Each structure stands twice: as C-alpha cells, then as structure tokens.
Amino acid sequence: AQTVTQSQPEMSVQEAETVTLSCTYDTSENNYYLFWYKQPPSRQMILVIRQEAYKQQNATENRFSVNFQKAAKSFSLKISDSQLGDTAMYFCAFGTNTGNQFYFGTGTSLTVIP
Amino acid sequence: EAQVTQNPRYLITVTGKKLTVTCSQNMNHEYMSWYRQDPGLGLRQIYYSMNVEVTDKGDVPEGYKVSRKEKRNFPLILESPSPNQTSLYFCASRLAGPNGEQYFGPGTRLTVT
Numbered sequence: 001a002q003t004v005t006q007s008q009p010e011m012s013v014q015e016a017e018t019v020t021l022s023c024t025y026d027t028s029e030n031n032y033y034l035f036w037y038k039q040p041p042s043r044q045m046i047l048v049i050r051q052e053a054y055k056q057q058n059a060t061e062n063r064f065s066v067n068f069q070k071a072a073k074s075f076s077l078k079i080s081d082s083q084l085g086d087t088a089m090y091f092c093a094f095g096t097n098t099g100n101q102f103y104f105g106t107g108t109s110l111t112v113i114p
Numbered sequence: 115e116a117q118v119t120q121n122p123r124y125l126i127t128v129t130g131k132k133l134t135v136t137c138s139q140n141m142n143h144e145y146m147s148w149y150r151q152d153p154g155l156g157l158r159q160i161y162y163s164m165n166v167e168v169t170d171k172g173d174v175p176e177g178y179k180v181s182r183k184e185k186r187n188f189p190l191i192l193e194s195p196s197p198n199q200t201s202l203y204f205c206a207s208r209l210a211g212p213n214g215e216q217y218f219g220p221g222t223r224l225t226v227t
Binding site: 033095097098 | 145149154155156157158170202206210211212213214216218
C-alpha cells in the first residue's frame with residue numbers, strides 16, 4: 001500500500017514571502033502521479049499542481065512549483081510571492097499508475113500573514 | 115457549467131437508518147470516486163468507478179456501498195450508518211487516464227448520532 005506523509009500540520013508565512021510545504025511518500029511502483037490540492041475555508045478541493053513520476057522536470061504553475069526527488073520519494077511544494085488568498089489547507093496526493101487509487105496526506109494548514 | 119454536484123450538502127441522521135448521498139457530474143467523465151475527510155487523517159478513498167457497472171474498493175470501503183448504473187451518477191449508500199461514519203464526504207470525477215485532474219464536488223457533511 002502507498003502512504004503519503006505531510007510532517008508539517010501548520011505553517012505560516014508573511015505576505016509576499018516564499019514558503020515550502022513538505023511531502024514524502026512510500027511506494028514500490030515505478031510510475032505514478034503526484035498532486036498538490038488546496039482546500040480553502042469553503043472546503044472546495046482545488047488542484048494546484050501535478051507531476052508525473054517519469055518526468056524528471058519539476059512542474060510549475062505560475063507562483064507554484066514543486067521539487068520532485070524520485071529517489072528520496074519527496075515532493076515538496078513551493079509557493080512564491082505568497083498572497084492572502086493562499087491561506088488554506090494543502091494536501092499532497094499520490095495516484096497509482098492506473099490512476100484508479102488515490103492516497104492523500106494529512107494536510108498542512110497554511111496561513112498567510114498580512 | 116461543468117460541475118460535480120452532491121446532495122444533500124448537510125445531513126444529520128441516526129444510527130442504523132439507511133441513507134444515500136447522490137453524486138452527479140455533467141462532464142461525461144468515465145472515472146468517479148468517493149472520499150471521506152476526517153481531521154488529522156486527510157482524505158481517504160472509499161470506492162471508485164472506472165465506468166458504468168465497473169466499481170472497486172478504495173482504502174476504507176467497510177460500511178459503504180456504491181453503484182454506477184449511469185455514467186453521470188455515482189451514489190454512495192450507507193445501509194446501516196454508525197457514528198464512526200460521521201465525516202465530510204467528497205465525490206470526484208475525471209476523464210479516463212491516470213493523470214487527469216479530478217473535479218471535486220462541494221462536499222456532504224454527515225453526522226450520525
């Protein structure tokens with residue numbers, strides 16, 4: 001079975017600063033998919049960024065980027081120029097090669113301080 | 115508007131009273147899935163469906179049933195709810211293919227007393 005670990009239950013960052021959220025996972029699969037989801041107070045789940053394990057290049061989406069270290073099974077999320085609207089719970093997720101099964105971490109609650 | 119809808123959004127019920135949470139998507143997605151979210155545990159997958167009449171267990175299927183008779187609908191059935199099924203439930207859908215974006219419904223807050 002796959003496991004996803006987020007070791008930072010809560011984090012805070014000053015507006016306009018950069019913050020990195022950590023995620024590690026455990027799997028015996030060679031190909032898989034990794035995601036970061038954002039859940040604001042509205043509870044809506046929003047995809048932030050995704051990474052395919054067979055791609056070595058780290059994914060980026062505007063102010064969001066990942067540091068994917070396959071050998072270390074690490075998938076951290078970097079948020080640059082933090083904005084108040086980034087305040088949310090962030091979940092790291094692992095998708096199996098078939099895409100049928102998903103495993104989420106326990107989440108990191110991020111607060112952006114004005 | 116492309117969306118996943120869930121009903122009801124809030125439900126308080128008693129132990130043992132059968133209930134169904136509906137999920138519907140209008141994007142012609144093949145894949146649909148149910149998750150429960152609990153504090154400190156994140157989201158855990160209950161069941162998923164790859165297409166009509168094709169379903170399979172996720173990580174925490176005990177106490178739940180699903181069916182997929184139509185492509186757009188994927189109801190979650192609790193035949194005898196218990197207090198440990200009090201949770202926030204999400205339905206999600208996406209196109210076939212492993213790396214597609216999952217579109218989540220707004221969530222259903224279920225309380226079982």
